[in-house]
Amino acid sequence: MTTASTAADERIAELRGEIDACDAEIVRLVQHRLAVSQEIGELRRATGGTRLSLSREQQVLARYQDALGPDGATLGLVLLRQGRGRL
Numbered sequence: 001m002t003t004a005s006t007a008a009d010e011r012i013a014e015l016r017g018e019i020d021a022c023d024a025e026i027v028r029l030v031q032h033r034l035a036v037s038q039e040i041g042e043l044r045r046a047t048g049g050t051r052l053s054l055s056r057e058q059q060v061l062a063r064y065q066d067a068l069g070p071d072g073a074t075l076g077l078v079l080l081r082q083g084r085g086r087l
């Protein structure tokens with residue numbers, strides 16, 4: 001193996017460690033988001049409100065789309081779906 005490829009391999013291993021840390025943080029945030037979303041849903045239901053707020057969902061999706069483009073909107077939809085459970 002050349003010195004250059006050894007250095008590249010070491011850097012890749014280091015960067016993969018960063019990706020692993022990002023993924024762990026993303027999972028933690030998704031779980032936290034779900035718990036918050038469910039608590040809001042319970043509060044709304046307990047006070048006679050609707051289970052979902054479509055206007056709020058549009059705001060959330062627009063934020064993901066603005067920040068990340070079409071894939072952001074897809075990501076936002078996945079997160080919203082996770083909080084909805086069975087409809």
Ligand SMILES: C=C(O[C@@H]1C=C(C(=O)O)C=C[C@H]1O)C(=O)O
Nearest residue numbers: 037040052053056057060080083
């Ligand atoms: C969490 C809420 O309830 C639901 C879940 C949402 C979400 O996960 O972002 C958004 C709107 C609602 O359909 C809310 O109204 O904010």
